[in-house]
Amino acid sequence: MLHAAALDGQMTDLFSQVGVVVFYLAVWGLVFAGTGLFVGAFIPFLTGDSLLFASGIVTAATPELSIWILALGTGIAAFIGDQVGFILGRHLGRPYLEKKSGPRMMRIIVRVEAFYNKYGWWSVVIARFIPWARVFVPWVAGIGKMNYYKFLTSNLVGALAWGVGLTVIGYFAASIPSVKTAAYVIAGFFIAASIFFSIRTWILERRDRKNSAASEA
Structure with missing residues (x-):
């Protein structure tokens, strides 16, 4: 019986760790995936600010989770994602974006190019906090042949401010009793908005592709 109880406890711990x-x-x-695999172009809110804020809140409510492991890993994932986007943009070029994007996405890309040309180094940092810019700025920077080391530094600053910063803010917002209820309400709102806008973006992009194909036929 003792052996069975001990085994059960070990299994519970294992499943908890998994x-x-x-x-x-x-x-x-x-x-x-939001930038590295272009997923954020179709589900921008599900891979953006709301995810980071909500993950910080969940971590605050779950003793098994570490905010520092989560935040550091999130920062690294954000950094690598943008690096991949930059490299792909440099090697694949604008024709690839034009081929893969519908009319609506192309209008966004034009806006991103103007944004990048105006702010340069800072555009990579600022774009982290703008859903439509976060996905495309690394690509546009790569297409525009931005100096690799300049992009590296701006990407690092942006990953720390956005990836680590928002995750930690969500954690401490939920950890402070006086703001915990409000934090959960805000997280719930962002998650609901994420689902809504992700579905809406997917529907609009699909409709634009169909209309574009019909006009070319």
Whole structure:
């Protein structure tokens, strides 16, 4: 009986640890995919600010999770994602974006190019906090042949401010009793908005592609 109880306790601990690892990997994977795999173009809110804020809140409510592991990993995932976007933009060029994007996305890309040309180094940092810019600025910087080391530094600053910063803010917002209720309400709002706008973006992009194909036929 004692052996069975001990085994049951070990299994519970194992499943708890697996859940922790899955949570970390899910958050980091979504952050990376947002720019590195272009996923943020279709589900910008599900891979953006709301994810980071909500993950910090969940960590505050879950003793098994570490905010510093989560935040550091999120920062690294954000950094690598933008680096991949920059390299792909440099090697694949604008024709690739034009081929893969519908009319609506192309209008966004034009806005991003103007944004990048205006702010240069700072555009990479600022874009982290703008859903439509976060995905495309690394690509545009790569297409524009931005100096690699300049992009490296701006990407690092942006990843720390956005990836680490928002995650930690969500954690401490939920950790302070006086603002905990408000933090949960805000997180719930952002998550609901994430789902709504992600579906809306996907529908609009699909409709634009169909209309574009019909006009070319």
